[in-house]
Amino acid sequence: xxxxxxxxxxxxxxxxxxxxxxxxxxxxxxxxxxxxxxxxxxxxxxxxxxxxxxxxxxxxxxxxxxxxxxxxxxxxxxxxxxxxxxxxxxxxxxxxxxxxxxxxxxxxxxxxxxxxxxxxxxxxxxxxxxxxxxxxxxxxxxxxxxxxxxxxxxxxxxxxxxxxxxxxxxxxxxxxxxxxxxxxxxxxxxxxxxxxxxxxxxxxxxxxxxxxxxxxxxxxxxxxxxxxxxxxxxxxx
Amino acid sequence: xxxxxxxxxxxxxxxxxxxxxxxxxxxxxxxxxxxxxxxxxxxxxxxxxxxxxxxxxxxxxxxxxxxxxxxxxxxxxxxxxxxxxxxxxxxxxxxxxxxxxxxxxxxxxxxxxxxxxxxxxxxxxxxxxxxxxxxxxxxxxxxxxxxxxxxxxxxxxxxxxxxxxxxxxxxxxxxxxxxxxxxxxxxxxxxxxxxxxxxxxxxxxxxxxxxxxxxxxxxxxxxxxxxxxxxxxxxxxxxxxxxxxxxxxxxxxxxxxxxxxxxxxxxxxxxxxxxxxxxxxxxxxxxxxxxxxx
Numbered sequence: 001x002x003x004x005x006x007x008x009x010x011x012x013x014x015x016x017x018x019x020x021x022x023x024x025x026x027x028x029x030x031x032x033x034x035x036x037x038x039x040x041x042x043x044x045x046x047x048x049x050x051x052x053x054x055x056x057x058x059x060x061x062x063x064x065x066x067x068x069x070x071x072x073x074x075x076x077x078x079x080x081x082x083x084x085x086x087x088x089x090x091x092x093x094x095x096x097x098x099x100x101x102x103x104x105x106x107x108x109x110x111x112x113x114x115x116x117x118x119x120x121x122x123x124x125x126x127x128x129x130x131x132x133x134x135x136x137x138x139x140x141x142x143x144x145x146x147x148x149x150x151x152x153x154x155x156x157x158x159x160x161x162x163x164x165x166x167x168x169x170x171x172x173x174x175x176x177x178x179x180x181x182x183x184x185x186x187x188x189x190x191x192x193x194x195x196x197x198x199x200x201x202x203x204x205x206x207x208x209x210x211x212x213x214x215x216x217x218x219x220x221x222x223x224x225x226x227x228x229x230x231x232x233x234x235x236x237x
Numbered sequence: 238x239x240x241x242x243x244x245x246x247x248x249x250x251x252x253x254x255x256x257x258x259x260x261x262x263x264x265x266x267x268x269x270x271x272x273x274x275x276x277x278x279x280x281x282x283x284x285x286x287x288x289x290x291x292x293x294x295x296x297x298x299x300x301x302x303x304x305x306x307x308x309x310x311x312x313x314x315x316x317x318x319x320x321x322x323x324x325x326x327x328x329x330x331x332x333x334x335x336x337x338x339x340x341x342x343x344x345x346x347x348x349x350x351x352x353x354x355x356x357x358x359x360x361x362x363x364x365x366x367x368x369x370x371x372x373x374x375x376x377x378x379x380x381x382x383x384x385x386x387x388x389x390x391x392x393x394x395x396x397x398x399x400x401x402x403x404x405x406x407x408x409x410x411x412x413x414x415x416x417x418x419x420x421x422x423x424x425x426x427x428x429x430x431x432x433x434x435x436x437x438x439x440x441x442x443x444x445x446x447x448x449x450x451x452x453x454x455x456x457x458x459x460x461x462x463x464x465x466x467x468x469x470x471x472x473x474x475x476x477x478x479x480x481x482x483x484x485x486x487x488x489x490x491x492x493x494x495x496x497x498x499x500x501x502x503x504x505x506x507x508x509x510x511x512x513x514x515x516x517x518x519x520x521x522x523x524x525x526x527x528x529x530x531x
Contacts, residue, residue, distance in 0.1 A: 051422060077424035089419040091412045102412050105405055106424030154424065 003062075004029045004158055004189055005050070010059035012049040019045045021213040023059070027158060032180065032190040034200040034221060037210035037234055043193040044086055046210070047160045050191075051083045052076050064157065078108055082156030086163045086193075088147040090135045097131045099150050107154035120149045123179065141172040148176075152188070159183070160191045165199065177203050197235050201225040209234045241498070247376040249498045250491050255383035257490020258390035262445035263467035264474060264482035265397065266438035272477025273414040273434050276325060276336040281442050281467060282460025283344035288313045288443025289455040290351050293360055302365035306389070309447045310440040317439025318432050325435070326428070344460070351457045359456035368451075386448050393444060394483055397437070401479075410434060414477070466493075469512045475525030484523060 005027040012020040020042050027033045035043050049057045052073040061068040068076050077083070091099055097117070104116055121128030124145045130138060135146055144164060151159060161180075165173040173196070180190055181203055194200035201207055201221040209217035209224070211234050217224075224230060263285060270276045278284075291312050292305040300308070320343065328335040364382045371378035401407035409430050413420045417427045446460065453459065470489050474481025489508055496507035515522065 053418065053422070072426075073418075073421040074424050074426050077422060083422050085419070085422070089416055089422075091415050091419060093415060094408075094412060098408055098412075101405070101408060102420070102425075103423050105409065150423070 006062045008060040012045050012054045012057040019213050023215055025208050027191050029189055031205040032184050034204040034207040035193045036197050041210040042213040043210050044162055047162050080157035082151040082159040084147045084151045084161045088143050090143045092136045095132050096127055096135045099135050099146055103150035103153045109155055116153050124149055141168045144168055158189045162193045163195055165196045244376045249494050251379055253491030253494030254487055255386050257487035258387045259445045259449050260466055260470050260490055261483050261486030262390055262441045264470035264486050266441035267467050267471045268477055268482040269434055270438045274431055275333055278340050280340040280344040282464030283347035284313055284439040284442040285446035285463055286460035288446030289450040292447045293455050310444040313443030314436040314440030318436040321432050321435035348457045359454045361454045362450035364451040469508050473512055473515045473522050475522030478524035481522055481524035
């Protein structure tokens with residue numbers, strides 16, 4: 001399998017704080033890669049830097065043969081990089097439909113809105129019932145579904161998800177992780193940051209462990225799932 | 238106070254609405270710029286004034302009133318876009334005071350430029366023939382031109398609302414006002430949106446200035462007092478709220494108009510008294526930060 005995303009020696013700063021200190025990782029086409037580690041290890045900053053949302057960063061980020069570092073966030077999206085941020089970022093005041101429309105506006109593949117809505121409805125029936133409701137009034141789980149739907153209507157090649165299970169009912173979390181598996185089968189590559197380590201590793205193909213702003217361990221998900229010592233050392237709270 | 242009949246009061250309120258219509262157009266633009274770009278535009282009065290002078294220049298070139306009404310806002314909107322791209326854009330992310338100071342300085346440059354080009358004295362501006370005179374509106378005779386001003390402002394507000402609510406571009410503007418970052422994440426170039434917003438805001442100011450010209454003539458300083466009132470309207474309506482700008486604009490117009498009937502010397506002060514009262518009761522204004530159109 002060829003690398004879809006290659007990150008080499010990536011550094012990032014928030015003001016004077018040097019958050020990422022040389023991150024190296026690779027995501028290959030068709031796999032789910034988990035990025036795990038404690039709070040403050042730099043997982044979210046890694047995704048944000050790959051997406052181009054951090055003001056000061058250095059290193060190499062190559063996506064599908066294109067060097068991303070000099071490109072603004074909206075161009076990175078158009079090249080096929082989808083991102084669902086931790087806080088979901090459902091736009092207040094907009095309806096569910098308008099949030100989805102927003103995801104579709106810059107899509108490279110122009111598909112009729114009706115087709116896209118039908119597609120979303122089959123995957124997320126709950127959203128289909130609430131199309132004209134103000135999105136921010138929905139439950140946390142429904143908002144997370146919307147955030148995922150909004151990021152995927154433009155059919156990104158690589159989807160980065162930040163803590164999708166956070167604050168969501170367990171039954172919905174299981175449903176969501178099944179969906180991620182189906183998305184992978186459908187050809188979407190996923191880079192997943194997740195606090196729920198067991199669940200993430202059970203689904204993923206490979207995993208990177210972060211600590212102190214760098215990658216400290218890299219293994220197959222199954223191997224790491226069985227590696228209690230490493231999980232205990234870097235992931236227990 | 239004898240002689241003040243109900244009809245006279247009603248007419249005075251109508252006069253206030255016409256005045257308020259101008260304020261609404263001004264405050265809409267200011268509110269849009271603040272709500273989306275967090276730019277407090279101190280040059281808004283200067284754009285208003287330039288709108289009137291562009292109309293003067295177009296009339297001098299032989300254009301008629303209707304051509305001016307259409308093209309003056311567009312030309313000034315383009316000027317506003319140029320200002321955004323060249324002067325304002327480098328200041329985004331640097332805090333609210335940078336664009337504030339820049340536009341403050343810019344307003345002096347624009348006023349001085351107009352003085353050099355058109356002279357320091359005011360220029361009268363004829364009302365087009367079809368809009369001269371008064372019409373019976375049931376409660377008495379009312380100047381047709383002022384009715385026209387109310388109509389144009391209403392059309393502009395409706396047009397802006399439809400643009401924001403019913404077009405993809407409007408959707409991007411509404412989303413960008415609340416969360417520019419997620420809009421970027423979804424692949425949309427927010428910078429281009431800001432350019433368009435600046436063009437719309439300054440174009441609305443120009444429309445207001447052009448509509449005001451036949452009422453009071455054009456002068457290089459005509460934007461100064463309107464700027465102060467537009468600030469009041471924006472604050473009373475709630476920074477960033479378009480609905481607030483419309484309601485507060487009309488309210489301020491009516492308050493000024495009634496004050497000048499009962500106590501002319503209090504007309505100017507009444508606006509600021511109104512603002513003080515609103516701010517004490519509701520510091521965020523009528524619809525402050527509740528959102529652009531909600």
